[in-house]
Amino acid sequence: MPRVKGRPPGTVPIELALVGFGHVGRRFARLLDERRDALARDHGLAPRIVGIATGRHGAAFDPRGLDVARALALVESGGRLDALHDRRSGPPPRTGLGLIAQHARHRRPAVARVVVETTTLDVRRGRPAIDHVRAGLRSGAHVITANKGPAALAYRPLRALAESAGRAFLFEGAVMDGIPIFNLVRHTLPAVRVVGFRGVINATTNHILTAMEAGQPYDEALAAMQAAGIAEADPSLDVDGWDAAAKTATSSRRRSRACGSSESRRPTRRSTWTAGTARQRRRRSPMS
Numbered sequence: 365m366p367r368v369k370g371r372p373p374g375t376v377p378i379e380l381a382l383v384g385f386g387h388v389g390r391r392f393a394r395l396l397d398e399r400r401d402a403l404a405r406d407h408g409l410a411p412r413i414v415g416i417a418t419g420r421h422g423a424a425f426d427p428r429g430l431d432v433a434r435a436l437a438l439v440e441s442g443g444r445l446d447a448l449h450d451r452r453s454g455p456p457p458r459t460g461l462g463l464i465a466q467h468a469r470h471r472r473p474a475v476a477r478v479v480v481e482t483t484t485l486d487v488r489r490g491r492p493a494i495d496h497v498r499a500g501l502r503s504g505a506h507v508i509t510a511n512k513g514p515a516a517l518a519y520r521p522l523r524a525l526a527e528s529a530g531r532a533f534l535f536e537g538a539v540m541d542g543i544p545i546f547n548l549v550r551h552t553l554p555a556v557r558v559v560g561f562r563g564v565i566n567a568t569t570n571h572i573l574t575a576m577e578a579g580q581p582y583d584e585a586l587a588a589m590q591a592a593g594i595a596e597a598d599p600s601l602d603v604d605g606w607d608a609a610a611k612t613a614t615s616s617r618r619r620s621r622a623c624g625s626s627e628s629r630r631p632t633r634r635s636t637w638t639a640g641t642a643r644q645r646r647r648r649s650p651m652s
C-alpha cells in the first residue's frame with residue numbers, strides 16, 4: 365500500500381484527512397486501498413489520504429499523499445506518525461484541529477477535501493468529535509464521521525452549518541456500521557413517519573447476550589468483543605447502554621425537533637441488563 369502516485373485519467377481527486385486512526389480509521393484506510401481500482405472504475409473517484417491525526421500516536425500531513433502502509437505499521441507497533449510528516453508543510457499538526465487547519469491551508473483548486481472523523485466516543489459531551497466536524501465544515505471540507513456524538517448531540521447546528529457551507533455532513537457508519545438506516549429512511553421512505561423501532565443496536569451487547577444465552581460467562585463474551593476491536597474504548601458505554609442511547613438519539617426524528625439549536629440534549633434514559641440481571645432473571649424464570 366505505497367503512497368499513491370498520480371491518478372487514473374478522468375477520475376476526480378479527493379484528499380482525505382483522517383482524524384482518529386483506531387480500529388475504524390485503520391480498517392477504513394485498508395478498505396480504501398483494497399477498493400482503489402473499483403472506486404476509479406465504477407465511480408470515477410481517486411481518493412488519497414494526505415493527513416492522519418491521533419490522540420497518542422502523533423499526526424502527519426503530506427499534500428503528496430501519505431504512505432498509508434507505513435502509517436498502519438507505525439501505529440500498530442506503538443510508534444508515532446510524526447516521522448511521516450512532510451516538513452515543507454510546516455511543523456506536524458499536534459491535534460485533529462491542527463490537521464484540519466493544515467489541510468485547509470494546502471487546499472488545491474478542483475480537489476475535494478474530506479475530513480473522516482473516527483475519534484473515541486464521548487457520549488456526554490460529544491467532544492472533541494463535534495469540534496472536528498465543525499472545524500472541517502468551516503474549512504470548506506466535507507465531513508464524514510462514525511462517531512455518534514456529533515449527530516446525537518449537535519445534529520441541527522452541524523446540519524445547518526453544512527448546508528450553509530454547501531458541504532456534506534454524513535454519519536451513516538455511526539449506527540449499525542454498514543447497514544444504511546439513515547439513507548434507507550431519507551431516500552426510500554420519504555412519505556413514511558417512523559414512530560419507533562426495536563432491536564439490539566449495539567454489536568457488543570448483541571454478542572454478549574447471545575454468548576450468555578449459550579452459557580458463556582459475561583466477562584469472556586465482553587473480552588472477545590474487545591479483542592475484535594468492536595467494543596468501545598470504554599466498554600461501559602456498550603454494556604451500560606450509553607452507545608445504544610446515543611444511537612437512539614442519533615436515529616430519532618424527535619431528537620431533531622426537540623434539540624432545537626442547542627447542544628444540550630443528552631441521551632440519559634436507559635436501563636441496563638448485565639450479568640447480575642441475567643442471573644436474577646434466570647432464578648425468577650428458570651424455564652426461560
Ligand SMILES: NC(=O)c1ccc[n+]([C@@H]2O[C@H](COP(=O)([O-])OP(=O)(O)OC[C@H]3O[C@@H](n4cnc5c(N)ncnc54)[C@H](OP(=O)(O)O)[C@@H]3O)[C@@H](O)[C@H]2O)c1
Pocket residue numbers: 383384385386387388389417418419420421422459460482483484485492510511512537538539541593594595596597
Ligand atoms: N469499532 C466499531 O465497531 C465501531 C463501529 C461504528 C462506529 N464506531 C465509532 O467510531 C469511533 C472510533 O471507534 P474505534 O473502534 O476506531 O475506536 P478506537 O480504536 O479507540 O480509536 C479511536 C481513535 O481516535 C483517536 N483519538 C482519540 N482522541 C483523539 C483526539 N482528541 N484527537 C485525535 N484523535 C483522537 C485515537 O488515537 P490514539 O489511539 O492514538 O489515542 C484512535 O486513533 C467511535 O466513536 C466509535 O463509537 C465504532
